[in-house]
Amino acid sequence: xxxxxxxxxxxxxxxxxxxxxxxxxxxxxxxxxxxxxxxxxxxxxxxxxxxxxxxxxxxxxxxxxxxxxxxxxxxxxxxxxxxxxxxxxxxxxxxxxxxxxxxxxxxxxxxxxxxxxxxxxxxxxxxxxxxxxxxxxxxxxxxxxxxxxxxxxxxxxxxxxxxxxxxxxxxxxxxxxxxxxxxxxxxxxxxxxxxxxxxxxxxxxxxxxxxxxxxxxxxxxxxxxxxxxxxxxxxxxxxxxxxxxxxxxxxxxxxxxxxxxxxxxxxxxxxxxxxxxxxxxxxxxxxxxxxxxxxxxxxxxxxxxxxxxxxxxxxxxxxxx
Amino acid sequence: xxxxxxxxxxxxxxxxxxxxxxxxxxxxxxxxxxxxxxxxxxxxxxxxxxxxxxxxxxxxxxxxxxxxxxxxxxxxxxxxxxxxxxxxxxxxxxxxxxxxxxxxxxxxxxxxxxxxxxxxxxxxxxxxxxxxxxxxxxxxxxxxxxxxxxxxxxxxxxxxxxxxxxxxxxxxxxxxxxxxxxxxxxxxxxxxxxxxxxxxxxxxxxxxxxxxxxxxxxxxxxxxxxxxxxxxxxxxxxxxxxxxxxxxxxxxxxxxxxxxxxxxxxxxxxxxx
Numbered sequence: 389x390x391x392x393x394x395x396x397x398x399x400x401x402x403x404x405x406x407x408x409x410x411x412x413x414x415x416x417x418x419x420x421x422x423x424x425x426x427x428x429x430x431x432x433x434x435x436x437x438x439x440x441x442x443x444x445x446x447x448x449x450x451x452x453x454x455x456x457x458x459x460x461x462x463x464x465x466x467x468x469x470x471x472x473x474x475x476x477x478x479x480x481x482x483x484x485x486x487x488x489x490x491x492x493x494x495x496x497x498x499x500x501x502x503x504x505x506x507x508x509x510x511x512x513x514x515x516x517x518x519x520x521x522x523x524x525x526x527x528x529x530x531x532x533x534x535x536x537x538x539x540x541x542x543x544x545x546x547x548x549x550x551x552x553x554x555x556x557x558x559x560x561x562x563x564x565x566x567x568x569x570x571x572x573x574x575x576x577x578x579x580x581x582x583x584x585x586x587x588x589x590x591x592x593x594x595x596x597x598x599x600x601x602x603x604x605x606x607x608x609x610x611x612x613x614x615x616x617x618x619x620x621x622x623x624x625x626x627x628x629x630x631x632x633x634x635x636x637x638x639x640x641x642x643x644x645x646x647x648x649x650x651x652x653x654x655x656x657x658x659x660x661x662x663x664x665x666x667x668x669x670x671x672x673x674x675x676x677x678x679x680x681x682x683x684x685x686x687x688x689x690x691x692x693x694x695x696x697x698x699x700x701x702x703x704x705x706x707x708x709x
Numbered sequence: 710x711x712x713x714x715x716x717x718x719x720x721x722x723x724x725x726x727x728x729x730x731x732x733x734x735x736x737x738x739x740x741x742x743x744x745x746x747x748x749x750x751x752x753x754x755x756x757x758x759x760x761x762x763x764x765x766x767x768x769x770x771x772x773x774x775x776x777x778x779x780x781x782x783x784x785x786x787x788x789x790x791x792x793x794x795x796x797x798x799x800x801x802x803x804x805x806x807x808x809x810x811x812x813x814x815x816x817x818x819x820x821x822x823x824x825x826x827x828x829x830x831x832x833x834x835x836x837x838x839x840x841x842x843x844x845x846x847x848x849x850x851x852x853x854x855x856x857x858x859x860x861x862x863x864x865x866x867x868x869x870x871x872x873x874x875x876x877x878x879x880x881x882x883x884x885x886x887x888x889x890x891x892x893x894x895x896x897x898x899x900x901x902x903x904x905x906x907x908x909x910x911x912x913x914x915x916x917x918x919x920x921x922x923x924x925x926x927x928x929x930x931x932x933x934x935x936x937x938x939x940x941x942x943x944x945x946x947x948x949x950x951x952x953x954x955x956x957x958x959x960x961x962x963x964x965x966x967x968x969x970x971x972x973x974x975x976x977x978x979x980x981x982x
Contacts, residue, residue, distance in 0.1 A: 439823050464825035475816030479747045491739040492824050494732065520750065536820065 390453050392417040392575025393438055393544050398447035400433050407433040409599035410447070415592065417543075420566075420576040422586035425596035426690070431579035432472065434596070435548045438577065439469050451544050468537030468545040472552060476532050478522040482513050485521060486536060493540040500539075507535040511565055527558035534565055544575045551585060563589060583683050587611070595693060602693050614684050614692045619665055620653040622678035632676070635668045655684070733827040740821075740834025745841055754808065755842055758800035759849045766792045766850075769917055770857065777918060782858055789859040790871065790943035791916035794936055796850045797843045797879030798911045804842070806886035806899040809835050813891065813981070829975040832887055839883060843876045862948045871946035874959060878939045881963035884970035891977045910936050935962035 394414035400407045408430045415421035423431050436442040438449050440460040449456045451463045469475070476485045483504050490500025508517045511531040516524060521532060530550060537545055547566065551559040566589055570576050580586050586593045587607045595603040595610070603610060611617075619640070623632050629650050636644040636654045639661055644654035656662070662681045669676060690696060748755055766788065774784030812818060812835070821831045851872075861868045889902045913930050914937040920928055931937050939962075942955035 441819065441822055461825055464823060467823065469820065469823045471816055471819060473816040473819075475820035477743065477747075477815075477817045479750045480743065484743075484746060488739060488743055489820070489824070492736050492821070492826050492830075494735075494825075 390417065391415060391450070392419065393451045393577060394449070395434060395438065396448045398434065398437060398449060399445045400430075400437065400442065401445055406599050408437075408444070408447075411596065411599065411601055413594045413601065413604065415575050415577065417575050418570075418573045419591040420570045420578060420589055422590035422593045423577065423579045423596055424581070424583060424586045424593055424689075425579075426581060426687075428598075429596040430599040431596055432548055435469075435546045435577065435579055439467055439546050440464055465540070466543050468540060468542035470530075470533040470537040470545070470547050470550055472549045476521050476529060476536055479520060481518050481520055482508055482524075482532050483517045485532065486539060489536050489539045495539075503539055507538060510568070511535040527554055527561060530554065530558075530562055531565060534562070534569070538569065538574075542574065544577070545569060547576060547578045549579050549581065552581065559585070583614075583685065583689055587683060595689065597690060597694060597696075602690075610689075611683070614689045617681055618653050618655045618684055618688075619662060620647075620651065620678065620680045620682065621665070621669070621676050622648075623650045623652075624675035624677050626650045628674045631672060632669065632674050635672060635674075636665060639664050639668065651678075656681075733830055733833070736826040736830040737833040737837055740831055741837035741841075744835055744838025748838070748842055754804050755845060758796070758804055758842070759846050761799050761803075762792050762796040762846075762850050763853050765795065766854070766857070773917065785854070785857055785859050786862075786948060787944075788916060789854045790947045791914065791940035792854070793847060793850060793871065793875050793943055794878065794914075794939045795911045795916065796846050797875050798882065798936060799907065800843055800846045801839065801879040801883035802886050802903050802907050802910075805836065805839055805883040806890035806893075806903060807896050809887060809890035810893055810896050810899045813978075814895075828979050832891075832974060832978055836880065836883055836887060840876060840880055843879045844872075847872055847875060863946060867946045871943045874942055874946070874956060875939065878935070878959055878963050881967040881970075882935070884967055884974055888970050888974040888977060891974055891981060910934065913937075914940055916940055935959070935966065938962060 391414040396412055398408045398411040411430065411434060413421065413423070423434060425431050433442065437444050438451060438456060440456050440463050443457055452466045454462045454466065456463045477488075480488065483501075486504035486507060487497075487500045490503050491497070493500075495503060505514075505517075508514050511534060513528060513531055513535065516528060521529060524532065534547070534550065537547070550566065551562050554562065563585070566576065566578065570589070578586070578589060590607060593604065593607055593610050594601055603613060605613070619636065621632055621636065623629050626649060629646070629652070633644050633646070633652055636652055640654040640656045642654055644652040647653055666679065669679075684692070766785075769788055770781050770785045774781035774788075778784035778787060809832075818831060822828075885906075886899070886903070889899050893899045893902070909930070913927065913934050915931055916937075920931050920937075923931060938955050938958040942952065942959045944950060945952035945955055
């Protein structure tokens with residue numbers, strides 16, 4: 389079977405630091421694969437290898453069946469890339485940025501202009517098209533960066549932490565745009581630190597930690613492994629914490645974790661658990677200042693999968709730029 | 710790893726955009742266009758490159774003119790052709806390396822590297838953009854010289870030739886600073902190289918005083934310094950006097966600098982990726 393892109397036994401070292409230590413993953417054409425991991429896990433390194441920006445020490449990487457080391461020029465005609473540091477020129481306007489990339493991709497002037505206009509509209513930047521990118525907000529830059537990655541109608545797009553540093557509203561906006569990109573039949577590789585992002589956008593998720601794949605599967609499979617959703621409660625009156633803990637425990641079937649004074653969290657299975665907790669808390673007259681149903685954080689995923697927290701391998705710094 | 714010739718493999722299911730010919734040239738021009746837009750949006754860099762030669766010109770003519778040549782008018786005639794060469798040296802040296810160094814470290818260059826363009830296109834584009842800047846600087850300094858009282862003693866075509874030769878010399882020389890810009894860790898590193906080389910290059914010449922008035926060791930350097938030959942050629946073209954010899958030596962030096970530094974710069978740039 390031909391993959392949109394695939395990595396096999398990728399190894400990359402920077403000095404004594406092993407960024408990738410035998411990483412395998414592959415995405416079927418037209419799907420979104422998320423690489424989920426903390427800083428220093430090797431996400432950016434993997435993307436840079438697939439995007440021909442870095443050579444692996446060993447292993448193979450292919451895009452559309454083309455080897456990235458042997459035929460980088462051919463791979464570059466197939467891919468689009470949007471990075472953590474947005475790769476658009478601040479001194480140029482939105483239109484000028486996109487037209488330049490179109491020209492570098494061998495579009496004729498009129499084609500490049502038409503494509504730029506089309507993408508600016510699609511990424512809701514038409515009004516800002518004639519303004520210098522230096523005046524754009526963070527969210528607008530990310531959107532322009534996404535637009536730039538799509539100029540050449542690539543069959544594979546690499547998005548390296550496209551929402552890192554954005555506030556939740558802007559993040560939703562970028563997610564919406566990524567969904568439309570994936571809807572075009574493009575194969576997307578997305579790296580992220582947020583399980584929620586990987587869950588909402590991808591067909592498959594690879595969890596990367598310290599240069600190794602520590603889990604992979606569909607979002608549902610992964611959530612089953614890490615315990616799906618969790619309910620978090622913060623009681624208003626600390627005296628009622630143990631009573632609340634008892635309610636959570638009886639609904640979830642586990643003893644809840646106390647993660648702060650009066651803050652309790654417990655993994656739950658099934659869709660009715662949350663309403664049941666709400667009903668019983670109300671019946672017991674327990675006031676809460678926070679009550680949420682959420683996916684586990686990356687740290688919790690890591691802890692479940694590896695027994696370690698994400699913050700531990702501090703010394704391992706990801707090589708960006 | 711070169712990105713130029715690619716053996717075609719058995720046809721894949723993926724669709725590849727058709728290639729158009731003269732890629733390197735078209736891409737370099739597109740990238741030069743980008744440089745020019747940046748010059749237009751941030752004209753400060755250009756202003757420096759024009760102002761410094763102008764200030765030196767005023768300073769030398771009015772400070773030393775009387776002492777060296779008896780009067781400022783004669784001295785202006787003597788020094789002005791050399792000031793033109795100094796203009797491109799300063800434009801080329803000060804801006805090319807530093808701005809390229811800053812540019813390379815931005816995400817924009819990362820994107821260029823992921824595009825199917827020649828590896829040298831961003832460097833060539835940057836230097837081509839500089840050419841236009843040299844022309845603007847030269848025209849400005851020329852206009853200023855005329856304002857002060859400088860007059861071409863030959864003819865229009867010779868003056869044009871002097872301008873063209875100067876721009877070509879600056880273009881070739883700037884590749885040395887492209888190399889510095891590519892290999893330096895940061896702008897301060899480039900700045901150091903610029904400061905170390907600018908003075909011997911621009912001032913270790915027969916610009917301010919005739920060569921035979923200098924001490925022997927300095928004469929030796931002045932006779933080697935490519936900038937001296939360019940200045941002499943400009944004097945010949947603008948004021949009359951020997952032309953063929955200095956022009957030939959300037960061209961040889963220029964081509965030599967280009968042939969030496971350009972491949973090194975391109976290779977260093979490739980390696981940096």
